[in-house]
Structures are given as C-alpha cells and as structure tokens.
Amino acid sequence: xxxxxxxxxxxxTPAGAQVAADTPNPFDGKADAAEAGHALFGKMNCAGCHxxxxxxxxxxxLTDNSWQYGGKPGEIFHTIAEGTPRGMPAWKGKxxxxxxxxxxxxxxxxxx
Amino acid sequence: xxxxxxxAGLMCAAALPVLAADAKSGAPTGKxxxxxxxxxxxxxxxxxxxxxxxxYSNTRYSPLTQISRKNVGRLRLAWSFxxxxxxxxxxxxxxxxxxxxxxxxxxxxxxxxxxSKTGAPIKWVFQPNPDPRAIGEACCDxxxxxxxxxxxxxxxxxxxxxxxAVDAATGKEVxxxxxxxxxxxxxxxxxxxxxxxxxxxxxxGGELGTNGWFQALDVKDGHTVWKAFxxxxxxxxxxxxxxxxxxxxxxxxxxxxxxxxxxAWKQGAxxxxxxxxxxxxxxxxxxGTSNPGPRVPSQRPGLNLWSSAMFARxxxxxxxxxxxxxxxxxxxDYDGVNENVLLEIPWKGARRKVAVHFxxxxxxxxxxxxxxxxxxxxxxxYQNWAKKIDLTTGMPIVNNAVHPIxxxxxxxxxxxxxxxxxxxxxxxxxRTGLLYAGVFNSCMxxxxxxxxxxxxxxxxxxxxxxxxxxxxxxxxxIAWDPVKGKRVWSVKENMYVWSGAVATGSDLVFxxxxxxxxxxxxxxxxxxxWSQKLGSGIIAAxxxxxxxxxxxYVAVYTGVGGGAGVLRREKGYPPGGNTxxxxxxxxxxxxxxxxxxxxxxxxxxxxxxxxxxxxN
Numbered sequence: 081x082x083x084x085x086x087x088x089x090x091x092x093t094p095a096g097a098q099v100a101a102d103t104p105n106p107f108d109g110k111a112d113a114a115e116a117g118h119a120l121f122g123k124m125n126c127a128g129c130h131x132x133x134x135x136x137x138x139x140x141x142l143t144d145n146s147w148q149y150g151g152k153p154g155e156i157f158h159t160i161a162e163g164t165p166r167g168m169p170a171w172k173g174k175x176x177x178x179x180x181x182x183x184x185x186x187x188x189x190x191x192x
Numbered sequence: 193x194x195x196x197x198x199x200a201g202l203m204c205a206a207a208l209p210v211l212a213a214d215a216k217s218g219a220p221t222g223k224x225x226x227x228x229x230x231x232x233x234x235x236x237x238x239x240x241x242x243x244x245x246x247x248y249s250n251t252r253y254s255p256l257t258q259i260s261r262k263n264v265g266r267l268r269l270a271w272s273f274x275x276x277x278x279x280x281x282x283x284x285x286x287x288x289x290x291x292x293x294x295x296x297x298x299x300x301x302x303x304x305x306x307x308s309k310t311g312a313p314i315k316w317v318f319q320p321n322p323d324p325r326a327i328g329e330a331c332c333d334x335x336x337x338x339x340x341x342x343x344x345x346x347x348x349x350x351x352x353x354x355x356x357a358v359d360a361a362t363g364k365e366v367x368x369x370x371x372x373x374x375x376x377x378x379x380x381x382x383x384x385x386x387x388x389x390x391x392x393x394x395x396x397g398g399e400l401g402t403n404g405w406f407q408a409l410d411v412k413d414g415h416t417v418w419k420a421f422x423x424x425x426x427x428x429x430x431x432x433x434x435x436x437x438x439x440x441x442x443x444x445x446x447x448x449x450x451x452x453x454x455x456a457w458k459q460g461a462x463x464x465x466x467x468x469x470x471x472x473x474x475x476x477x478x479x480g481t482s483n484p485g486p487r488v489p490s491q492r493p494g495l496n497l498w499s500s501a502m503f504a505r506x507x508x509x510x511x512x513x514x515x516x517x518x519x520x521x522x523x524x525d526y527d528g529v530n531e532n533v534l535l536e537i538p539w540k541g542a543r544r545k546v547a548v549h550f551x552x553x554x555x556x557x558x559x560x561x562x563x564x565x566x567x568x569x570x571x572x573x574y575q576n577w578a579k580k581i582d583l584t585t586g587m588p589i590v591n592n593a594v595h596p597i598x599x600x601x602x603x604x605x606x607x608x609x610x611x612x613x614x615x616x617x618x619x620x621x622x623r624t625g626l627l628y629a630g631v632f633n634s635c636m637x638x639x640x641x642x643x644x645x646x647x648x649x650x651x652x653x654x655x656x657x658x659x660x661x662x663x664x665x666x667x668x669x670i671a672w673d674p675v676k677g678k679r680v681w682s683v684k685e686n687m688y689v690w691s692g693a694v695a696t697g698s699d700l701v702f703x704x705x706x707x708x709x710x711x712x713x714x715x716x717x718x719x720x721x722w723s724q725k726l727g728s729g730i731i732a733a734x735x736x737x738x739x740x741x742x743x744x745y746v747a748v749y750t751g752v753g754g755g756a757g758v759l760r761r762e763k764g765y766p767p768g769g770n771t772x773x774x775x776x777x778x779x780x781x782x783x784x785x786x787x788x789x790x791x792x793x794x795x796x797x798x799x800x801x802x803x804x805x806x807x808n
Binding site: 124132135165169 | 324325326327328329330331332374399643644646648649650651652653655757758761
C-alpha cells in the first residue's frame with residue numbers, strides 16, 4: 081500500500097517538472113530500481129553513446145567523477161530530462177519521471 | 193654468418209633493384225614492382241597541394257625530390273602551429289600559392305597562414321560558429337577529415353550540416369548552405385571534394401539511423417546541382433537506365449527498398465562520409481557508403497543495398513553507373529567508405545582502369561572502374577569473417593562462426609567494427625607501383641542487443657570488447673601490390689596506424705602513429721629512415737610542398753581522437769593535441785639563421801647599473 085502511494089505520487093509528477101539539484105532520488109534504497117534503469121539504459125539507446133558499461137564513447141563516461149552538468153541525483157535527472165546544449169537529446173516526454181529516476185539509480189549504482 | 197649476410201644482400205637487391213640517383217631530377221631510379229600507374233590530373237605545379245589527396249585519383253603522391261633518402265635523417269622542425277581545438281585532427285593542410293589553409297575540428301575554424309613570412313603568421317581567421325547541438329550527434333568524435341579549394345574559395349563542411357565557402361584571399365564568407373538537420377542524427381565530417389564547378393559532399397551518421405545522402409553543389413553559390421540518397425527507391429538514388437552493375441544480385445528495380453524489411457531503409461544510414469575520387473576521362477566520381485542501420489543485423493534481414501558499398505556516378509548528373517557491395521548485409525559495421533585510388537594496371541596482357549580499395553572488412557579490392565568487376569580481392573591484414581571473396585559472384589564466403597547473436601557473446605570476430613583499416617587514406621607511388629597504408633590488427637568479442645529507433649539518438653546495439661590480433665601488435669604500416677593482391681613489406685607498430693600517408697618522387701613514404709611517432713620509410717624496402725616523436729598521436733594525413741623559398745617541407749597535424757579513441761584506455765594512448773608540425777632539412781626556412789635572429793629576437797640591452805652594485 082505504501083508502495084502504491086509512492087507510485088501514485090511519482091506518477092502525478094508532471095513530465096519534465098523542475099527537479100532541484102538536491103532533490104533525493106525517490107527510488108533510493110529500492111534494490112530493483114537500478115535493475116530497471118539498466119534495462120532502460122539499453123532500451124532507450126543510452127548505451128549507444130555512453131557504452132553498455134557506462135564508460136563512454138560518443139558521449140561522456142558516467143562511471144568517473146567528472147560531471148559536466150553536476151553529479152547529484154537531481155542534477156543527473158535534470159540533464160536526462162532536459163538534454164544539454166551540446167547535443168544530448170531531452171528525454172522528457174520520451175520517458176516518465178519514474179523511468180528517468182530509475183536510470184539515475186542505475187548510474188548511482190556505479191558510484192558505490 | 194657469411195650466409196646470413198649473403199641472404200640479407202640478396203633481399204636488399206630484390207627490394208631495391210637500382211639505387212643510383214638520377215643525375216637530372218635527383219630522384220633515385222628504380223623499377224616499378226607492379227607496372228601500375230595513375231593519372232595525376234589536374235597536374236598541379238609540383239610544389240603545390242591544393243586538394244586533400246593532391247590529385248583526382250587520390251594517390252597522395254608528390255613528385256618532389258629535395259628531401260631524399262640521403263638527407264631525410266636531417267629533417268628538423270621548421271615551424272609549428274597550434275589551433276587550440278582538442279577534438280581529433282584528421283585533415284591535411286592545403287598549400288595554394290604562398291598560403292597554407294587549415295580547418296580545425298568542431299567548431300571548424302579556418303586559418304590561412306602566410307608561408308612567405310618567417311614562422312608563417314596568420315593571414316586571416318574564419319569562425320563559422322556551428323550549432324553545438326551537433327556535438328552530441330557525431331558518433332566518432334567531432335572531426336573534419338579535410339577541406340577543399342576551388343575558384344578562389346576554401347570550401348568545407350561544418351559538423352552541423354552546412355557547407356561553407358570562404359574567400360581564400362580575405363577569409364570572408366561567400367556562401368553557406370544548410371543540407372540537413374542535426375536533430376535527426378545527421379552530421380557532416382566528410383572532406384569536401386571539388387572538380388571544376390562542383391563540390392561533392394556526403395552525410396555522416398551511420399550509427400544514428402539516418403538516411404544517408406551524397407550531393408553535388410555549385411561552387412559559385414552552393415546550390416544543390418544533384419542529390420542521391422544511398423537507399424530507398426531508385427528515383428531518389430539516381431539509379432536509372434545507365435545503371436549496369438557487374439553482378440546479377442545487384443540488378444533489379446528499387447533494390448534499395450526491397451532488400452530491407454518494410455520501410456527499414458529510411459533509417460538504414462549508409463552515409464557516404466569517406467573519400468571521393470574522379471576520373472576525368474570517364475567523367476565519373478567514385479565514393480563509398482557506410483554501414484546499414486541499425487548495426488544489429490537480425491533487425492534488418494536482407495542484403496541492405498546500398499550500404500557498405502561503392503558507387504560510380506556520372507559527375508555531371510549523378511546518374512549511377514554501377515555499384516558494388518563489399519559486405520552484403522553487413523553484420524559487423526564494416527562500412528564501405530574507404531578511399532578508392534584510381535590506377536591503371538597491367539592485367540592479362542592489357543591495361544585495365546581500376547579502383548583500388550582497402551575495405552574495412554580486411555580485403556584489398558582491385559575493381560575495374562569501367563564496369564564494377566572485381567579483379568582482385570585478397571586480405572591485406574588479419575581477418576576471419578570471410579573465407580574468401582568469390583570472384584565469379586563477387587560475394588564473400590562468410591565464416592559461420594562469426595555471425596552475431598542477440599544477447600549472446602560471440603568471441604574472436606576479426607576485425608572488429610573499426611576494421612583492418614579505417615578511413616585513414618593510403619598513398620600510391622607511380623614509381624614503385626605500390627600502395628602504402630596504415631592498417632589494424634585486432635579482433636572483438638561481440639554481444640548484440642536489440643535497439644529501437646529514436647530520432648537523434650544512436651541506433652546501434654553492438655557491445656564490443658576489442659583486443660589485439662595475432663602477434664599482439666595492434667597496428668602495421670604496409671606496402672601493397674594491387675595486381676597480385678599481396679603485401680610487399682610491413683612495419684609493425686604498437687597501436688593502430690590510423691594516419692594517412694604521402695609518397696614522394698624520392699621514394700620516401702611518410703606516416704604517423706597513434707602514439708605520436710612521425711616516420712619516413714624507404715618506399716621500396718620499408719626501412720625506417722627517420723622518426724620524430726611529436727606532441728600527440730597522429731591520425732591525420734601528412735603532405736609535402738615547396739615553400740616560396742623553393743624549399744621542400746613536410747607537414748602533419750597531430751591530435752589523436754576520432755574513431756581511434758576506441759583505444760583510449762590502452763597503455764600508451766596519448767592525450768589529445770592540435771599542433772601542425774612542419775619539417776625541412778636542418779629545420780631551415782624563410783628567415784632561418786641570423787636573419788631570423790635580427791628580425792625576431794629581442795636584442796639584450798646593456799644594464800644601466802653595474803652588476804656588482806645590483807647585488808647590494
């Protein structure tokens with residue numbers, strides 16, 4: 081029931097809504113979120129630029145500690161949702177906020 | 193011991209038929225290994241270098257002989273120039289008159305340098321300010337492979353899908369045309385190629401599900417004279433009654449549609465991002481096309497024409513004359529974009545007009561360019577994907593052990609996606625009859641993943657682990673006999689040899705390595721005669737020219753990057769860079785010696801206070 085409430089709350093978040101840099105990842109502590117993010121990372125073609133092991137290629141390495149647009153969960157969410165002026169597409173509208181947070185979880189899992 | 197010496201002596205004698213110098217030209221005399229020759233039109237003055245490959249045939253051969261096998265060991269830096277941009281540097285400088293033209297990778301800034309003055313100062317700078325969104329859409333670094341000169345203009349492609357023409361005298365923009373939209377994944381990295389009143393340009397985006405095209409623009413104002421899509425209906429590909437491919441499996445209506453699943457050709461990429469060559473007698477151009485999209489073959493059953501292929505087209509109208517697909521239903525991202533060097537070879541008692549093509553798939557093809565018949569197709573490096581190319585059908589006999597499987601690792605496929613050689617252009621010497629090419633020795637373990645098409649995102653699906661091939665060295669520099677389809681010699685290198693090459697009238701060949709060595713080798717024996725370590729890795733093509741002082745120089749850009757970045761985690765891979773190095777014998781140039789000191793050095797002024805007093 082608690083889980084359902086959380087899902088409803090997240091689903092109510094409008095796509096692409098502003099997320100502050102310090103916003104915590106609502107999926108923190110949920111073991112299956114990173115796995116779901118892993119699947120999305122392949123399905124949404126993130127791996128084509130950032131590599132299947134996230135070490136980069138066409139796009140930046142996501143496993144190091146160098147972040148052009150900030151490495152806090154809320155900043156990573158914002159980068160994925162809004163894209164970047166240097167050509168990363170904006171993914172809001174193509175993925176739900178929950179899905180974006182799950183990808184954030186997957187990236188976070190490579191930094192533990 | 194004596195026996196060894198004798199054997200060595202015989203080998204030398206075989207490799208160097210005659211070593212005596214020609215008293216008139218200073219060029220060494222020596223026989224051709226193969227009898228192959230080339231049309232060196234447009235026949236520029238020997239000291240000029242006005243197009244990327246110097247001639248229409250794409251030989252990268254310079255007749256200059258001042259720098260010889262005798263004095264090449266005395267090459268020293270004459271001057272250098274850093275352009276400040278850190279993406280991979282892939283093009284060769286052009287020298288037109290007393291001016292050198294350079295263009296950087298993104299943001300594609302052009303420089304004109306005045307060769308008539310000491311240190312070659314900047315004459316003008318042109319900043320086109322391309323759209324930075326293109327950065328995220330370019331698959332293999334944010335490169336530019338070259339630039340062109342025609343009709344008093346410097347003409348080149350911008351990463352954001354514009355072609356721009358700049359007044360070569362003033363650096364002012366003359367025209368700029370938009371050819372595609374970056375948001376669909378298309379970019380432009382190709383080296384524009386000019387012939388007469390046309391400039392030929394092609395799209396990039398093989399990994400982004402684009403719809404590849406090639407077009408001829410008018411040099412005067414940039415308007416499109418003709419445009420040919422690679423795939424799709426014959427009408428869009430300019431395939432009509434003139435189209436006569438040699439092999440039956442490439443004949444038929446709308447094969448660019450029917451050899452794909454329904455509508456899949458629209459995201460089939462096949463982008464012509466490589467080199468263009470031109471035969472003035474046939475008035476035909478030749479160019480190759482990229483891999484099909486997506487890179488996962490199970491998502492696109494069929495031959496996938498006209499991906500990983502080459503076209504011969506009427507240069508004036510674009511009408512296709514013939515095509516040949518090097519890797520049907522390309523399963524490994526082998527592309528077909530590498531250079532086509534146009535030669536004439538002796539063949540069964542007659543002369544044949546051919547295109548020589550080192551494909552990424554590892555086969556060196558010698559193709560009759562009048563009709564598309566493959567005369568020779570032999571491996572020029574290590575590969576295991578095909579047992580051979582069947583010359584009766586033109587089809588490869590594919591090794592069943594290397595077909596990719598979705599979600600399963602297939603080990604030891606050779607070569608990996610980047611090939612046995614990539615776009616890095618080879619050189620040909622009409623004196624030796626040989627081609628010279630940097631090649632790769634590597635394999636991959638490949639796991640494929642199903643992908644969906646999302647505009648502007650990658651359409652890829654290959655997860656790879658690349659590793660060095662047999663022997664453990666990643667690279668080599670080779671001499672190739674295009675008639676027999678055999679190597680004549682090779683120099684092993686630690687990393688991929690991803691630079692271009694230039695051959696000279698004094699039987700020297702220059703190339704660079706990814707770990708930063710610039711070398712001169714004997715064109716006949718492959719013996720390394722000179723090496724200089726430079727500031728970054730070399731993936732650009734070297735060139736040579738005569739300065740206004742009538743002195744011969746050799747120039748090469750450093751700045752590793754581009755596709756070579758796949759080795760960025762290997763030991764010895766250097767940091768990036770952006771310096772053009774220009775060499776001459778003893779480093780001499782305009783203003784060298786005392787003249788330079790007087791005009792450019794501060795003269796020490798005597799101290800007004802005696803040194804002893806200053807110490808108090």
